[in-house]
Amino acid sequence: METVIAVLSWFCLVTGSAFAIIGGIGLLRLPDFYTRMHGGGITDTLGAGLIMVGLSLQAGLSLITVKLLLILVFSLVASPTAGYALAKSARTHGLEPWKREDDR
Amino acid sequence: MSRLPTLGDQWVVIPLLVLLVCTAITIIRMRSLMAAVLLTGIYSFLSASWMLLLDAPDVAFTEAAVGAGLSTVLMLATLALTSRDAKPPVRRPWGPLFVVVVTGAALVYGTLDMPHYGDPDAPAQRYPSPSYVERTAAETEIRNVVTVVLASYRGYDTLGETTVIFTAGIGVLLLLRGRARRMGTREREKS
Amino acid sequence: MTRLTILRVVSKWMVPFILLFALYVQAHGDLGPGGGFQAGVIFAAGIILYSLVFGLEAGRRVFPPRVAESLAALGILLYAGTGWAGLLVGGWYLDFPALNPHHPSHGQHWGIFAVELGVGLAVAGVMTSVFFAFAGRKGAS
Numbered sequence: 001m002e003t004v005i006a007v008l009s010w011f012c013l014v015t016g017s018a019f020a021i022i023g024g025i026g027l028l029r030l031p032d033f034y035t036r037m038h039g040g041g042i043t044d045t046l047g048a049g050l051i052m053v054g055l056s057l058q059a060g061l062s063l064i065t066v067k068l069l070l071i072l073v074f075s076l077v078a079s080p081t082a083g084y085a086l087a088k089s090a091r092t093h094g095l096e097p098w099k100r101e102d103d104r
Numbered sequence: 105m106s107r108l109p110t111l112g113d114q115w116v117v118i119p120l121l122v123l124l125v126c127t128a129i130t131i132i133r134m135r136s137l138m139a140a141v142l143l144t145g146i147y148s149f150l151s152a153s154w155m156l157l158l159d160a161p162d163v164a165f166t167e168a169a170v171g172a173g174l175s176t177v178l179m180l181a182t183l184a185l186t187s188r189d190a191k192p193p194v195r196r197p198w199g200p201l202f203v204v205v206v207t208g209a210a211l212v213y214g215t216l217d218m219p220h221y222g223d224p225d226a227p228a229q230r231y232p233s234p235s236y237v238e239r240t241a242a243e244t245e246i247r248n249v250v251t252v253v254l255a256s257y258r259g260y261d262t263l264g265e266t267t268v269i270f271t272a273g274i275g276v277l278l279l280l281r282g283r284a285r286r287m288g289t290r291e292r293e294k295s
Numbered sequence: 296m297t298r299l300t301i302l303r304v305v306s307k308w309m310v311p312f313i314l315l316f317a318l319y320v321q322a323h324g325d326l327g328p329g330g331g332f333q334a335g336v337i338f339a340a341g342i343i344l345y346s347l348v349f350g351l352e353a354g355r356r357v358f359p360p361r362v363a364e365s366l367a368a369l370g371i372l373l374y375a376g377t378g379w380a381g382l383l384v385g386g387w388y389l390d391f392p393a394l395n396p397h398h399p400s401h402g403q404h405w406g407i408f409a410v411e412l413g414v415g416l417a418v419a420g421v422m423t424s425v426f427f428a429f430a431g432r433k434g435a436s
Contacts, residue, residue: 074309081305088299161328165320169336174422177343181429243392244403246325254330255407255414259389262410263374266417270371273421277364280428 009057016050019043032098033090041083048075117157124150136189138180145176162250306348313341321415325404331411335418342423351430363424370417377409 026039049072056068127147134140148171155164219226240252254262321334346354378389386393391406393399 074312077305078309081301085299085302162330162333165328165333166336169333169340173340174336174343177340177347178426178429181426185429185432244400244407246404246407248325248327248329250328251324251330251407251411252403255410256389256391256403259378259391259410262414263378263389266371266374266414269421270367270417273367273425276425277428280432 005057009054012050012054012057016047016052016054019047019050023047033095034087034097037083037087041080045076045079048079113157117154120150120154120157124154137183137186141176141179141183144179145172148172148175162248302348306344310341310345313344314338317341317415317419321411324411325407331414332418334411334415335420336422338415338419339422339426343426346426346430351427355427358423360424360427363420363427365420366416367420367424368417370413370415370420373413373416374410377406377413381406 020043023040023043026043027036030036030039052068052072052075056065056072059065059068124147127143127150131140131143131147134143148167152164152168152172155167236253236257237249239257240246240249244252244256246252317334317338320329320337321331322329324330324334342354342358345357377391381390381393382388384390384393384396389406391399391403393402394406395402
């Protein structure tokens, strides 16, 4: 049972880190603001969430797990909201999305 | 790093410090003030992680809350009142550059003499810190030594710090509100 | 008031938790990282979030700048007053163990609690009033 939890938490941590790295590469390589928000926001939320799930699996049933799950809930709510607010305000101020015909 | 640094710690510490330096250089070279403010927030966040690695969670907590949270918001509010881009430099700053390089070199030369991190013979570890830790265990039932040192054994310093924060707030309010009150009185006289 | 409904809904849910977290950090300074400074900053951050999302007028109604300034001064007075309490009992200024001669550790505990509360109030008051002073100027968005 211990090894199962350890392997599961290891898997969650590694996958979460991989998602975070993919999100970072996306922030660098994607062509414009909206695509970067899409790539960065989604993968970062998922990556951070998976890392927290992995950490709470390692912590077992304790106060630390409760705190970690609360942080997970808050970050799941706040991070996409922040991305949405940024994208919406960029749209309101007239930032045009990138199209395939653009030279980038 | 709760003991002397082990073999694997440098993989986390060195990249973090490199990121810190890169962020600082980028802030200096940034023309757009909005980007510079947000990068300052990132710098504060990296500093908070660095302090956490040094086993100082209270300081890391305060740095993250103040630097990455409040300071960024206040600076963005200031940006909304002033311009968005930094003005280009007027002339080549050779004099200030020389002063900064000399000061930095002197500081680096000074750090060559510092004791290693976690060295039990360092002056900071010998006196008075162990007595604080022992006295906290003996005299109080509080478990957070940092809070006891901050609030009780070094209470005067904390009183001074809080008064400094209060004075800074009063200064800001005097600067910003005196003018607004005069403008508000003028508007009330008009209406 | 921001037009984005999602921001309003999410902030309406998050601001009470932020303020509650500030109280938690204030009270748990003895057991874990925390204390007055962090709690004051987090409280101010909650008020600032509310003002940013729901408008400056709503923020001013909830937490008037006069109250913020009074809280800041009250915090300093609380801190200095606890020091005076040590003098009144016969010890030194800021002498916490003298507050309870039978149980010096209880005196320490109460003294530290009062002092951290003073610091928290002062920091929260100062940060909030500085933000309201900045945000209320002409030309601010």
